[in-house]
Amino acid sequence: MFASSASLLGARASGTARRAGTVLVTLLGLLALTFFIGRVMPLDPVLAVVGPDADSSTYDQVYRAMGLDKPIWTQFGLYLNDLLHGNFGNALLTGHPVLEDIKRVFPATIELATLAILFGVLIGLPLGVVAASNQGKVGDHVARVITLFGYSTPIFWVGMMGLLVFYAWLGWAGGAGRIDLAYDGMVEEVTGLLLVDTAIARDWEAFASALKHIVLPGLILGLNSVAYISRMTRSFMLEQLSQEYIITARVKGLSRRQVVWGHAFRNILVQLLTVVALAYGSLLEGAVLIETVFAWPGFGQYLTSSLMLGDMNAVMGCVLVIGLIFVALNLISDALYKVFDPRTR
Amino acid sequence: MKTVFPALLGAVLALGPMAAVQAKTPADQLIVGMSLVNLFSIDPANAPGLDASGINANLYDTLVKRDQGNPEKHLPQLAERWEVSEDGKSITFHLRDDVKFHSGNPLTAEDVAWSLYRVMKLNFGLATNWKAYGYTVENIQALIRASDAHTLVVELPQPTDPLLVIDSLATSPSAVVVDRVEVLKHEKNGDLGGAWLVTNEAGSGPFTLSKWSANDALVMTRFDGYWGGPAKMKRVLLRHMTESQSLRLMLERGDLDLAYGMAAPDIKAIESSDKLQVQSLQRGTMYYVAMSMKQPQFANQKVREAVRNLIDYQGLDQQVMPHYGKLNQQPMQLGLEARLPDPGYKLDVPKAKALLAEAGYPDGFTTTIRTLSEPPFIDIAARMQATLAEGGIKATIVPGTGNQVYGAMRARNFEMIVARGAERYPHPYFSLRTFVYNPDNSDAAGLPNFQGWRASFFDRQLNELIDRAGVERDAAKRLALYHEAQTRYDQEAGPIMMISQMTDTAVSAVDIKGFTGDDAEATRYLGVYKQR
Numbered sequence: 001m002f003a004s005s006a007s008l009l010g011a012r013a014s015g016t017a018r019r020a021g022t023v024l025v026t027l028l029g030l031l032a033l034t035f036f037i038g039r040v041m042p043l044d045p046v047l048a049v050v051g052p053d054a055d056s057s058t059y060d061q062v063y064r065a066m067g068l069d070k071p072i073w074t075q076f077g078l079y080l081n082d083l084l085h086g087n088f089g090n091a092l093l094t095g096h097p098v099l100e101d102i103k104r105v106f107p108a109t110i111e112l113a114t115l116a117i118l119f120g121v122l123i124g125l126p127l128g129v130v131a132a133s134n135q136g137k138v139g140d141h142v143a144r145v146i147t148l149f150g151y152s153t154p155i156f157w158v159g160m161m162g163l164l165v166f167y168a169w170l171g172w173a174g175g176a177g178r179i180d181l182a183y184d185g186m187v188e189e190v191t192g193l194l195l196v197d198t199a200i201a202r203d204w205e206a207f208a209s210a211l212k213h214i215v216l217p218g219l220i221l222g223l224n225s226v227a228y229i230s231r232m233t234r235s236f237m238l239e240q241l242s243q244e245y246i247i248t249a250r251v252k253g254l255s256r257r258q259v260v261w262g263h264a265f266r267n268i269l270v271q272l273l274t275v276v277a278l279a280y281g282s283l284l285e286g287a288v289l290i291e292t293v294f295a296w297p298g299f300g301q302y303l304t305s306s307l308m309l310g311d312m313n314a315v316m317g318c319v320l321v322i323g324l325i326f327v328a329l330n331l332i333s334d335a336l337y338k339v340f341d342p343r344t345r
Numbered sequence: 346m347k348t349v350f351p352a353l354l355g356a357v358l359a360l361g362p363m364a365a366v367q368a369k370t371p372a373d374q375l376i377v378g379m380s381l382v383n384l385f386s387i388d389p390a391n392a393p394g395l396d397a398s399g400i401n402a403n404l405y406d407t408l409v410k411r412d413q414g415n416p417e418k419h420l421p422q423l424a425e426r427w428e429v430s431e432d433g434k435s436i437t438f439h440l441r442d443d444v445k446f447h448s449g450n451p452l453t454a455e456d457v458a459w460s461l462y463r464v465m466k467l468n469f470g471l472a473t474n475w476k477a478y479g480y481t482v483e484n485i486q487a488l489i490r491a492s493d494a495h496t497l498v499v500e501l502p503q504p505t506d507p508l509l510v511i512d513s514l515a516t517s518p519s520a521v522v523v524d525r526v527e528v529l530k531h532e533k534n535g536d537l538g539g540a541w542l543v544t545n546e547a548g549s550g551p552f553t554l555s556k557w558s559a560n561d562a563l564v565m566t567r568f569d570g571y572w573g574g575p576a577k578m579k580r581v582l583l584r585h586m587t588e589s590q591s592l593r594l595m596l597e598r599g600d601l602d603l604a605y606g607m608a609a610p611d612i613k614a615i616e617s618s619d620k621l622q623v624q625s626l627q628r629g630t631m632y633y634v635a636m637s638m639k640q641p642q643f644a645n646q647k648v649r650e651a652v653r654n655l656i657d658y659q660g661l662d663q664q665v666m667p668h669y670g671k672l673n674q675q676p677m678q679l680g681l682e683a684r685l686p687d688p689g690y691k692l693d694v695p696k697a698k699a700l701l702a703e704a705g706y707p708d709g710f711t712t713t714i715r716t717l718s719e720p721p722f723i724d725i726a727a728r729m730q731a732t733l734a735e736g737g738i739k740a741t742i743v744p745g746t747g748n749q750v751y752g753a754m755r756a757r758n759f760e761m762i763v764a765r766g767a768e769r770y771p772h773p774y775f776s777l778r779t780f781v782y783n784p785d786n787s788d789a790a791g792l793p794n795f796q797g798w799r800a801s802f803f804d805r806q807l808n809e810l811i812d813r814a815g816v817e818r819d820a821a822k823r824l825a826l827y828h829e830a831q832t833r834y835d836q837e838a839g840p841i842m843m844i845s846q847m848t849d850t851a852v853s854a855v856d857i858k859g860f861t862g863d864d865a866e867a868t869r870y871l872g873v874y875k876q877r
Contacts, residue, residue: 042745044752048385051393052751053766053779054470056791061468093385094559095543104558160590168594175595176586177562181376184582185556185564295378295586297561305382305560308746 019331027323031083034319035076035312043310048092079316088320089313093305098317101302106321107192108178109298112290113283115218120225121276127226128233132241133260143230150227155220159293162216174213176295183209217294221287225279232275236268270341277329284325369599372875373579375857378592379605381560381585388542389460389521391469398518402867403565403581405521405548408438408457408497408514416681416772417508417820419515423452423522423549424497429507433818436507440495444572446524446549454491456525461489463528463537464519471519473794477778478510479503504816506823509774516770518867523547551576551871560585565870577859577874596621596852602875603853603860608720609668612850622855625668626862629678629771630847631780632670632721634729635754635762636840638801642712643760647704649838652761653690654697655736661728661844669721670845675831676780678771679846683827688835690842697736709737715753716763718744725844726763755793757801765847766796773827777811780841781834784808800840807833 046063067075082089088098131143166173174180178194183206190197195214198207240246241264249259288300299318306314370376384396392401409427412418424438444452464472465482479502480488488500501510514520523538524547531541538547546554551573552565563583567576584601586592589608593615595601615621634656636643643649662672673679674687701709712733716726723744730740740761745753753759767779781804783797784790792798807830814826851862859872 042752043748047748047752047755049391049469051470052747052755053393053473053794055473055476055794058468058470058472059793091559095386095540096559101559105560160588163591163594168598171598175598175600176378176588176591177584181374181582181584181600182371184562293588293591295584295588295591297558297585301560308748309385310748 023327026327027320030319030323031080031316032076034316035079036072038310038312038315039072039075041310043308045092045310045312048309048311088317091306091314091317092309092311093302093314098314101314102299102317102321104192105297105299105302107194108296109284109287109291109300111178111193111195111214112218112221112287112296112298113280115214116222116283116287117225117276117280119219119222120229120279123222124226124229125233125272128230129237129260129265131230131234132237133256135238140234143234147227147230150223150225153223154289155224155287156289156293158220158223159217159290162220163293166216172212173216174209176293178210178213178296179206180209180213213294217290217296221283221290225283228279229272229275233268233272236271237264240264240267270337273333273336273340277333281326281329285322370602370854372877375578375581375602375870375873375875376600377581377583377603377605378586378595378601379583380587381563381583382587384559384563386543387546387554387557388539389519389523390464390467390471390537390539390542392518393470398867399863400554400563400565400583401518401521401546401548402550402863402869403552403871404546404550404554405523406444406452406550407516407520407522408440409511411512411515411770416512416770419511422515423457427511433501433504433507435498435500436511437492438497438499440497441572442495444549445570446527446547447553447568447570448524448527448547449570450524450526451494452522452524452549453494454497455494457497457522458486458489458491459525460521460523461519462486463523466537467539470794471517474513474517474519478505478513506774506816506818508818509772509815512770512772516772516867522549524549551869552581555580571871573871576871578870581870592852596854599854601854602857603851605849605851607850607852612668612852615852620855622853622857624851624853624860624862626849626851627671627679628847628849629767629769629776630765631673631676631678631767631776631843632666632725632763632765632845632847633780634725634842634844635759635764635796635800637757637759637761637799638840639757640712640760642704642706642710643840644801645704646838647700648706649840651697651700651704651736652733652738653838653842654693654700655729655732655738656690656842656844657692657728657732658690658844660692661725665721665724665728666845668848668850670847673843673846676834676839676841676843677773677776677827677831681771681773683773683824685828685831692732694732694735701737706737709739711739711741712760713741713743714761714763715743715745715750715759717747717750722763722765729761729763754796754799757788757799774811774815777814777827777830780843781807781830781839782811796841797839802840804833804837804839807837 046059046066049062050058063069067078090096091098091101094101127143127146131140134140167175187198187201187203187206190200194210195207198210246259246264249263288304291298291301303318381396383394386392387397387400389401389405406423408422408424409419410422412420423440423444425441427436427438429436440454446452462485465475465480465485484502488502490498492498499510501507527547528538528542531538533540544557551568551571553568555566556564562585565581567579569575589611592604592607593611596604612623616623636649636652638644658672658674671679674690675684677684701707714726714729716722726742730742733740750762750764754762754764767776769775780796783795783803785792786801786803810826810830814823817823817826853860856875856877857873858876859874862868
């Protein structure tokens with residue numbers, strides 16, 4: 001008994017070590033790939049610093065100061081060494097440490113992505129279930145049209161139209177930015193999430209302003225998730241609904257609703273977890289188009305601007321964060337698998 | 346799930362009526378929408394971009410300023426008066442004695458001298474301007490010095506027209522005065538406060554920097570102790586917005602007071618609005634088509650003349666450039682006394698074909714045009730591609746970012762390019778130095794700050810003419826030299842062919858008064874107010 005529990009513990013420990021090793025190797029590979037791609041990209045970070053009209057002596061001085069005169073392996077080694085000491089370097093774009101920048105821009109994206117994924121789940125799941133349980137009928141067709149719209153319309157265009165209708169014409173939504181300018185900087189930053197910070201400060205006017213600003217970009221960003229989640233839900237549900245146990249349940253006299261939601265839907269929860277986690281992960285990477293239209297100072301804009309400049313410290317920092325997000329989401333969905341699926345315990 | 350979404354929707358709908366009574370921008374705050382994507386640093390020693398110049402113009406002061414864009418006439422700022430020595434070798438500035446920095450420290454001549462030394466010591470791109478006059482990090486402290494707390498002596502290291510130096514002191518982004526005592530408090534590893542000044546300021550201008558969050562917003566607050574009297578606006582808030590249609594919607598809704606960088610179709614759409622006013626601002630920057638004379642075909646003058654005949658100057662001006670620029674065919678900005686009228690270049694395909702045949706290219710050739718993948722560059726390049734094809738030259742467009750396009754040009758690694766340059770105040774001497782001058786055409790010389798060098802254009806006689814203009818103190822003779830240089834450049838069919846001079850458009854609410862654009866975006870918000 002004792003021996004078997006010890007061997008179980010040992011197996012678990014080795015499983016955890018293996019998983020940690022895989023995560024480390026993945027992140028290291030990701031960093032190396034980004035670093036070397038960054039170095040062969042035809043972008044010159046020195047020019048971004050000195051300006052296009054600088055003379056050669058200035059250019060060379062900055063080139064050396066940035067360590068670009070060293071062999072590429074040395075540069076990568078130095079970067080890793082700094083990283084191990086918690087130093088991600090400074091961003092060209094802001095002059096601030098990269099970590100500080102990411103800490104500043106990330107809450108804006110978390111807030112937007114969370115609203116978008118909530119929208120995606122709250123609409124996408126029922127839509128997928130309705131489509132599957134009404135296969136070939138009106139409900140299915142309506143769901144198909146909605147998902148087609150979500151997939152095929154350019155988000156940039158939907159963003160502009162949304163602004164035109166709900167902000168300019170109807171005045172329901174806030175304009176660009178995270179909050180009305182009158183409240184800008186008026187609420188103490190605790191979490192960086194404006195909805196949370198304004199609520200903590202009990203500044204309900206500012207809260208309403210932040211809500212008015214986030215709803216439109218959040219919903220538009222969520223459109224794509226609605227499409228993705230509903231299509232996946234539909235397909236998982238169709239597979240379940242064709243199983244023999246469903247027929248048995250119906251024969252036993254269970255209502256259609258009980259069969260669909262109580263049996264079939266419960267059985268696809270595990271698969272859906274992965275789908276939702278992946279969708280959330282890609283939303284957290286930032287949505288540069290929506291961020292541009294709504295002047296949303298988020299992660300997507302930060303990463304894109306840094307990339308355009310060839311600002312590799314910032315790009316590497318962002319890549320590492322994205323890598324960590326996916327690793328974390330994978331771990332969380334693995335853990336939740338165990339909750340929902342007894343076979344994996 | 347059943348309750349959350351309707352609740353969310355209900356919350357949004359409930360907020361709807363609030364919008365109808367939503368207050369417009371506050372009466373004492375100016376809300377500006379513009380792109381801040383190129384704003385990396387506001388350190389005056391290393392802030393070459395136009396965005397940074399625009400911000401520093403409000404945070405800092407200069408010794409003198411230009412009078413109504415006239416490069417030969419200057420008005421007092423920190424310096425109440427100044428005199429040039431008879432031999433033209435030194436200038437003495439007498440400073441106001443009532444100027445305080447935002448820190449409360451008094452502004453002295455020592456601060457002015459140290460600010461310029463700092464630019465040379467750090468040696469970023471803006472030092473180039475001062476190096477051209479012969480200043481070096483070794484000699485600048487001896488040559489530019491405080492003789493007492495409010496007197497600054499500027500000696501010229503080499504024969505130069507002192508007016509040029511005075512103009513640089515009025516217009517160079519690096520000529521602003523920083524608070525030496527404050528900056529040195531933040532010095533790290535001998536960086537002269539370099540790391541700190543990238544995101545902080547130590548000026549004496551009408552506004553102080555309250556907040557700068559990159560790619561988000563920058564807030565400036567009125568400095569009540571400003572020597573020229575406090576600004577009318579309490580706060581100026583610049584919000585980072587790149588999407589032209591979003592800017593337009595926010596202006597129309599009254600959530601923005603002023604917007605820069607809007608696209609031509611949006612400007613056109615609001616020109617007739619009675620709520621908004623459109624102000625066209627002439628910049629010193631020029632749009633041009635350049636050829637590399639390293640390429641054998643473009644080293645041939647007849648080919649360059651052919652290309653000049655394949656540019657549809659008038660078509661570009663009327664169809665592509667409205668709200669972006671104004672036709673200009675000279676390497677010198679419009680409105681300058683020294684500028685000759687346009688030579689009248691126009692699209693002439695038969696003439697171009699004849700020239701190509703004479704040059705030995707009867708069937709044309711293939712080439713590439715590098716350009717920025719944004720309007721109006723890409724549109725100019727597309728139009729060029731079409732007209733070049735009419736003459737038999739098959740051009741492939743290679744679009745890229747500014748970094749890639751200018752990087753290739755600096756490395757002399759291009760065939761043709763559509764770009765823009767001379768992002769400074771209009772000045773005959775500096776324009777000719779930028780576009781025409783090239784003291785040494787060898788690759789080893791490494792002179793990418795001269796666009797003439799980038800295009801491998803070298804003409805000793807033109808260099809001499811420009812050098813002479815730079816030291817000539819007789820206005821009439823100087824004018825004649827500028828004219829001669831332009832005529833010669835025209836005859837040589839220089840490889841950098843100007844097509845348009847940049848105009849920028851500021852769109853503002855009609856109640857915004859006192860806003861006057863500046864030649865190089867160094868617009869001061871000191872006198873801006875709202876008439877409500």
